[in-house]
Amino acid sequence: MTLPVIAAVAAPTRDDLERWAEADREARPRRLARLRERMATEQVDGYFGVRRENTRYLTGFVLAEGEEKVAGESGRFFVSADEVVVLADSRYRVQAEEECPEARVEAVYGNLASRWPELLASLRPVSANGSNGSARSDSSAGPRARRIAVEAAFVSHGAWLRLAEAEPRVELVPVEGWVEELRAIKEPDEIERIHAACGVADAALARLLPSIRPGVTEAELALQLEWEMRTNGAEALAFDVACLSGPRAALPHGSPGARQVTPGEVLLFDFGAQVAGYRSDMTRTLFVGEPTPRDAAIYELVASAQQAALEALSRAVASGDRPTNRSIDSTARDLIVAAGHDEHFGHGLGHGIGLATHEAPALGRTAPEAPLPAPTVFSVEPGVYLDRETGVRIEDLVLFDPDARRFERLTSFPREITVVG
Amino acid sequence: MTLPVIAAVAAPTRDDLERWAEADREARPRRLARLRERMATEQVDGYFGVRRENTRYLTGFVLAEGEEKVAGESGRFFVSADEVVVLADSRYRVQAEEECPEARVEAVYGNLASRWPELLASLRPVSANGSNGSARSDSSAGPRARRIAVEAAFVSHGAWLRLAEAEPRVELVPVEGWVEELRAIKEPDEIERIHAACGVADAALARLLPSIRPGVTEAELALQLEWEMRTNGAEALAFDVACLSGPRAALPHGSPGARQVTPGEVLLFDFGAQVAGYRSDMTRTLFVGEPTPRDAAIYELVASAQQAALEALSRAVASGDRPTNRSIDSTARDLIVAAGHDEHFGHGLGHGIGLATHEAPALGRTAPEAPLPAPTVFSVEPGVYLDRETGVRIEDLVLFDPDARRFERLTSFPREITVVG
Numbered sequence: 104m105t106l107p108v109i110a111a112v113a114a115p116t117r118d119d120l121e122r123w124a125e126a127d128r129e130a131r132p133r134r135l136a137r138l139r140e141r142m143a144t145e146q147v148d149g150y151f152g153v154r155r156e157n158t159r160y161l162t163g164f165v166l167a168e169g170e171e172k173v174a175g176e177s178g179r180f181f182v183s184a185d186e187v188v189v190l191a192d193s194r195y196r197v198q199a200e201e202e203c204p205e206a207r208v209e210a211v212y213g214n215l216a217s218r219w220p221e222l223l224a225s226l227r228p229v230s231a232n233g234s235n236g237s238a239r240s241d242s243s244a245g246p247r248a249r250r251i252a253v254e255a256a257f258v259s260h261g262a263w264l265r266l267a268e269a270e271p272r273v274e275l276v277p278v279e280g281w282v283e284e285l286r287a288i289k290e291p292d293e294i295e296r297i298h299a300a301c302g303v304a305d306a307a308l309a310r311l312l313p314s315i316r317p318g319v320t321e322a323e324l325a326l327q328l329e330w331e332m333r334t335n336g337a338e339a340l341a342f343d344v345a346c347l348s349g350p351r352a353a354l355p356h357g358s359p360g361a362r363q364v365t366p367g368e369v370l371l372f373d374f375g376a377q378v379a380g381y382r383s384d385m386t387r388t389l390f391v392g393e394p395t396p397r398d399a400a401i402y403e404l405v406a407s408a409q410q411a412a413l414e415a416l417s418r419a420v421a422s423g424d425r426p427t428n429r430s431i432d433s434t435a436r437d438l439i440v441a442a443g444h445d446e447h448f449g450h451g452l453g454h455g456i457g458l459a460t461h462e463a464p465a466l467g468r469t470a471p472e473a474p475l476p477a478p479t480v481f482s483v484e485p486g487v488y489l490d491r492e493t494g495v496r497i498e499d500l501v502l503f504d505p506d507a508r509r510f511e512r513l514t515s516f517p518r519e520i521t522v523v524g
Numbered sequence: 525m526t527l528p529v530i531a532a533v534a535a536p537t538r539d540d541l542e543r544w545a546e547a548d549r550e551a552r553p554r555r556l557a558r559l560r561e562r563m564a565t566e567q568v569d570g571y572f573g574v575r576r577e578n579t580r581y582l583t584g585f586v587l588a589e590g591e592e593k594v595a596g597e598s599g600r601f602f603v604s605a606d607e608v609v610v611l612a613d614s615r616y617r618v619q620a621e622e623e624c625p626e627a628r629v630e631a632v633y634g635n636l637a638s639r640w641p642e643l644l645a646s647l648r649p650v651s652a653n654g655s656n657g658s659a660r661s662d663s664s665a666g667p668r669a670r671r672i673a674v675e676a677a678f679v680s681h682g683a684w685l686r687l688a689e690a691e692p693r694v695e696l697v698p699v700e701g702w703v704e705e706l707r708a709i710k711e712p713d714e715i716e717r718i719h720a721a722c723g724v725a726d727a728a729l730a731r732l733l734p735s736i737r738p739g740v741t742e743a744e745l746a747l748q749l750e751w752e753m754r755t756n757g758a759e760a761l762a763f764d765v766a767c768l769s770g771p772r773a774a775l776p777h778g779s780p781g782a783r784q785v786t787p788g789e790v791l792l793f794d795f796g797a798q799v800a801g802y803r804s805d806m807t808r809t810l811f812v813g814e815p816t817p818r819d820a821a822i823y824e825l826v827a828s829a830q831q832a833a834l835e836a837l838s839r840a841v842a843s844g845d846r847p848t849n850r851s852i853d854s855t856a857r858d859l860i861v862a863a864g865h866d867e868h869f870g871h872g873l874g875h876g877i878g879l880a881t882h883e884a885p886a887l888g889r890t891a892p893e894a895p896l897p898a899p900t901v902f903s904v905e906p907g908v909y910l911d912r913e914t915g916v917r918i919e920d921l922v923l924f925d926p927d928a929r930r931f932e933r934l935t936s937f938p939r940e941i942t943v944v945g
Contacts, residue, residue, distance in 0.1 A: 117782075167764050167779060169590050173882045174777065193870025194776035197911055212870075213890050255682035260674070261700050263681040279682050326754060333747060339764075343588050355615035356595065358588060361538075449614025449633075461594045469634050490618055 114336030115299050115378050123379045126292035127163060131205070134161055137285055138182055139229055147276050148228030148248035150182040154257040156458040157282040159380060162189050163202045168339065176211045183226035183248070190215070215262075219269040223248050252278040280463070287455055287463040287476040293381060294502055294513075297456065297480050300337070300383035301500055301513045303376040307331035308387065308516055315523040317366050317391065321346040321359035324372075332376045341375030341382035341460050352388065352494035355450060355486060366392035366524060369493055375460065382460050384482050385514045386498035391524040401487050401495045402520055404442050408435040408485040409497050412452060413512070416483075416503060420510035425474040428466045435485045436468070444487045453482040456500060478504035480513065535757030536720050536799050544800045547713035548584060552626070555582055558706055559603055560650055568697050569649030569669035571603040575678040577879040578703040580801060583610050584623045589760065597632045604647035604669070611636070636683075640690040644669050673699040701884070708876055708884040708897040715923055715934075717802035718877065718901050721762070722921055722934040724797040725804045728752035729937055736944040738787050738812065742767040742780035745793075753797045762796030762803035762881050773809065773915035776871060776907060787813035787945060790823075790914055796881065803881050805903050806935045807919035812945040822908050822916045823941055825863050829856040829906040830918050830939070833873060837904075837924060841931035846895040849887045856906045857889070865908045874903040877921060899925035901934065 138161065142150055155171045158164050158178045166178045177195040181188040187206040191199035192213070199208045211218060228248045253263065255277030267275050289297070311328050325346040332340065346359040349368035364370060368391050375384040388402065412435040419426045432452040439448045451467020454460075457480065464475055466483075475481075484498030500513040559582065563571055576592045579585050579599045587599045598616040602609040608627040612620035613634070620629045632639060649669045674684065676698030688696050710718075732749050746767040753761065767780040770789035785791060789812050796805040809823065833856040840847045853873040860869045872888020875881075878901065885896055887904075896902075905919030921934040 165779075169763065170777070172880075173763065193909075197775055198778060253681070255685070256680050258681050259677050260679050260681045260684040260698055261676035263684075264676070264698060277681055277685060330751070342590070342594065343760075354618055356591070357619060358586075459593075488614075 114303060115296075119299070120379055123292050123296055126290070130290055130292070131161060131163065134285055135182060135187065138282065139184070141281055142182070142229045142252065145252070145276075145278075147250045147252040147278075148183070149223070149226045150252045150278075150281070151254065151258075152180045152182070152282065153254050154282070156286070156462075157254065158189075159458060160282060160286055162187050162206055164189050164191075164199050164206075165202060165380070175213050176215045179215070180206070181222065181226055184229040185227050188222070188226070216265040216269040219266050223251065223270055223273050248273060250274045250276050252276045252281070254282075255279050283463050284476070286457055287479055289457060289478050289480055289502075293457060294478070294480060296379045296381035297383060297500065298502075298513045300341070300376040300378040300381055301385065301515070303332050303336040303378060304374060304383045304385050305514060305516045306335060307337075307376070308372065308374075308385075312523055315364060315370065315389070315391070317364050317524055319364050321348055321351070321362050321364075324364070324370075325359035325374075328372065328374055332374070337376035337378060339377040341377050341384060341456075345371065345373035347371045347494070348391075350491045350493060352496075353488040353490050353492060355488060355494070355496065364391055364524060367395060369394075369398055369495060370523070371494060371496060373496070373498065380458055382456055382458070383514065384456055384460060384498065384500060385516065386484055386486075386496045387516060387518075387521070388495045388497060390520060390522045393522065394520065398493055398495070399520065401444075401489075401493065402497075404439060404444070405485050405487055405495045405497050406518060408438040409483055409499070409518070411435055411438055412483050412485070413499075413501065416501065417510050420503065420505045420508060423505045423508070425477060425505055427472050427474050428464050428470050429468065429472045431475070431483075432466045432468060435483070439485060439487060447487045447489060448485060449488070450486065453484055453498075455479060455481045475503060477506060478502065478509070535724060536717075540720070541800055544713055544717060547711070551711055551713070552582060552584065555706055556603060556608065559703065560605070562702055563603070563650045563673065566673070566697075566699075568671045568673040568699075569604070570644070570647045571673045571699075571702070572675065572679075573601045573603070573703065574599075574675050575703070577707070577883075578675065579610075580879060581703060581707055583608055583627055585610050585612075585620050585627075586623060586801070596634050597636045600632075600636070601627070602643065602647055605650040606648055609643070609647070637686040637690040640687050644672065644691055644694050669694060671695045671697050673697045673702070675703075676700050704884050705897070707878055708900055710878060710899050710901055710923075714802060714878060715899070715901060717800045718804060718921065719923075719934045721758070721797040721799040721802055721804035722806065722936070724753050724757040724799060725795060725806050726935060726937045727756060728758075728797070729793060729795075729806075729808065733942075733944055736785060736791065736810070736812070738785050738945055740785050742769055742772070742783050742785075745785070745791075746780035749793065749795060753795070758797035758799060760798040762798050762805060762877075766792065766794035766807075768792045768915070769812070771912045771914060773917075774909040774911050774913060776909060776915070776917065785812050785945060788816060790815075790819055790916060791944070792915060792917060794917070794919065796877075801879055803877055803879070804935065805877055805881060805919060805921060806937065807905055807907075807917045808937060808939075808942070809916045809918060811941060811943045814943065815941065819914055819916070820941065822865075822910075822914065823918075825860060825865070826906050826908055826916045826918050827939060829859045830904055830920070832856055832859055833904050833906070834920075834922065834933070837922065838931045841924065841926045841929060844926050844929070846898060846926055848893050848895050849885050849891050850889065850893045852896070852904075853887045853889060856904070860906060860908060868908045868910060869906060870909070871907065874905050874919075876900060876902045896924060898927060899923065899930070 177191045189206045190211045256279045325344040352371040371388045373386040415434045453466040455462045486496030488494040502511045598612045600611045610627045677700045746765040773792040794807040836855045874887040876883045907917030909915040923932045
């Protein structure tokens with residue numbers, strides 16, 4: 104068995120967590136100012152947010168992944184000229200007051216539509232005053248909000264209909280991506296947290312290797328890898344661990360099951376950690392015993408495709424260029440297509456990552472073409488999948504920052520062929 | 525320390541899992557027939573579903589909790605007169621074909637709007653033919669779908685706008701709760717799975733008790749409780765474990781942290797397991813050392829409120845009655861209000877549970893009043909929370925089946941005051 108050597112990565116300390124929390128507190132006014140500039144440009148008076156990650160980014164209020172499904176309207180928020188208003192039902196009120204000292208916390212109890220007119224009336228419009236709200240005005244006397252931007256990709260159509268009916272004098276403007284565009288550009292403390300999450304994941308896989316032997320099941324290895332992350336610095340997983348053996352590796356999003364690790368097959372791990380809200384994402388395809396010629400050839404092809412994309416990004420950074428999301432996808436994809444595997448690489452090359460596992464930018468054939476944002480962090484993850492036979496994917500996260508001439512791989516587990524078992 | 529004795533509950537076996545999978549396969553045609561009756565009554569030609577749980581219930585395609593966020597349009601589905609159509613991108617195609625042998629699997633790649641007209645054109649309408657579709661007709665020659673029901677509580681407003689624009693000749697009808705109403709009425713094999721999940725959770729808490737001692741942190745206990753469940757029959761958690769000590773127990777949805785277990789305080793656990801897709805949910809408030817008079821009095825009040833609701837439900841079942849969701853909430857709440865704690869019980873008395881942790885019926889003051897569905901499973905979970913001081917909640921799941929004269933508690937961990945540490 105070839106045991107990769109990983110540089111020891113220290114798990115985040117309590118000091119780290121406090122420093123990052125402080126960085127967020129300092130960053131939030133800058134983030135809000137950028138959103139208010141956009142609001143002024145687009146002539147909306149207020150912004151109504153519903154996406155969990157956007158709530159955390161702009162207000163500091165934390166809902167765990169999936170918690171939004173049972174939190175009712177808690178965590179939804181308004182941004183006006185001079186205020187942030189966070190909604191919280193009785194279960195979340197104390198938490199909201201503690202996490203959002205700068206915000207006004209308003210109680211809602213599943214009755215958002217009935218309170219909607221009053222909440223809108225309490226907002227001081229951005230567009231009537233430019234983007235720099237000063238002291239809060241007496242809302243009953245001031246100008247009324249007439250156009251409210253609403254996160255259309257995250258508010259349900261049913262909720263939209265109820266809100267529109269509740270206050271027909273206010274126009275709801277469907278907007279998508281306004282906060283996501285801000286989030287795509289990463290601050291230094293955000294990059295540090297993603298890097299820390301990568302370190303937790305790197306170390307966990309290295310510790311798992313001795314347990315990988317014929318007969319152990321996918322589900323057992325997935326659970327152990329999760330345990331390694333969560334007891335060594337991860338506050339949560341970024342997503343459920345994928346551990347897929349042999350033909351099941353051809354399921355790019357399959358779930359680990361009772362299938363046993365078998366010599367002569369691949370073993371694919373796709374996993375990530377979460378540290379202080381920020382995620383990592385990495386895929387490694389290991390070999391149980393000596394690789395078959397077919398699997399080794401596919402591995403080398405995927406590795407070369409990934410390497411080509413990384414080199415193109417590195418050259419762009421060296422020259423201060425910003426290639427497009429589609430061009431980087433093509434750089435990797437062309438090699439896979441040339442090898443006759445066009446149909447076996449069905450997904451995009453990569454995706455941004457941060458508070459969400461998948462966020463902007465999207466690298467792929469179908470995404471609208473645009474220069475990469477910067478500085479940003481995204482995955483580079485080509486794959487080749489032969490249905491019901493085998494699959495190989497290699498995924499790393501990279502920091503792309505041409506202005507600072509920085510291009511770094513944030514995941515550090517070796518990418519060479521690794522034989523286990 | 526008072527160690528409750530729990531009857532040993534066998535973790536689900538592979539035979540159980542196969543039996544439940546078979547039961548689902550047999551149940552799906554009946555579930556679909558009920559949906560098609562509703563579609564015919566409401567004169568819609570097709571049904572477009574997007575909610576993860578509804579996909580599993582009607583088609584068999586499984587996405588893990590939260591996986592829908594990265595699955596694109598995979599798992600979205602249509603029901604027409606004679607077909608189920610499941611959408612899957614390349615990552616999920618093989619899985620969809622395996623899990624949904626009765627369905628037509630259609631490939632989408634983030635391009636649903638562009639394929640929408642063609643997909644609608646391929647559906648044979650329900651309303652033109654009554655609810656009993658026979659063999660699939662040649663869709664190009666048959667009648668066209670004119671009205672499509674869309675799950676408005678789960679499709680985003682942004683997606684709605686794109687779909688409406690893509691095929692303006694087809695009316696999109698926003699519907700909510702059609703499948704959820706079916707899911708509220710539980711089949712025997714669904715009840716069995718919820719009960720199995722309760723057994724996993726009961727046993728896990730019993731095994732955790734010796735580890736609860738002053739100095740251990742909330743986060744450590746939460747992780748150990750999770751581990752106990754996931755290595756003894758739970759395929760996943762129903763939701764993140766809440767473990768909250770002392771004043772933090774007043775946060776009904778707080779997250780476990782670095783706070784240490786301290787003598788003289790309460791320790792609240794809210795947790796659940798998932799078995800073959802179905803969830804449990806239980807809350808126990810334990811005492812670390814002897815309870816203070818204040819905490820003991822609150823505990824007895826909450827326990828008596830829960831007992832009053834359970835007895836009212838038991839009487840209803842004995843007489844074959846179906847009380848309303850609001851009346852049962854009031855039965856418990858009146859006792860808490862009479863004790864002067866009206867403001868300290870801010871949430872509803874309970875919620876249905878099944879494939880989702882929170883589903884119909886909702887028991888509370890704000891839910892529209894309606895007789896309870898039956899047979900059904902829901903939580904009974906009164907609580908009293910003193911901000912920044914202490915909190916007590918006691919939560920059990922019950923099976924309510926007046927037609928069969930069955931009323932059973934599915935969670936069996938003792939509800940008496942339990943002193944640990």
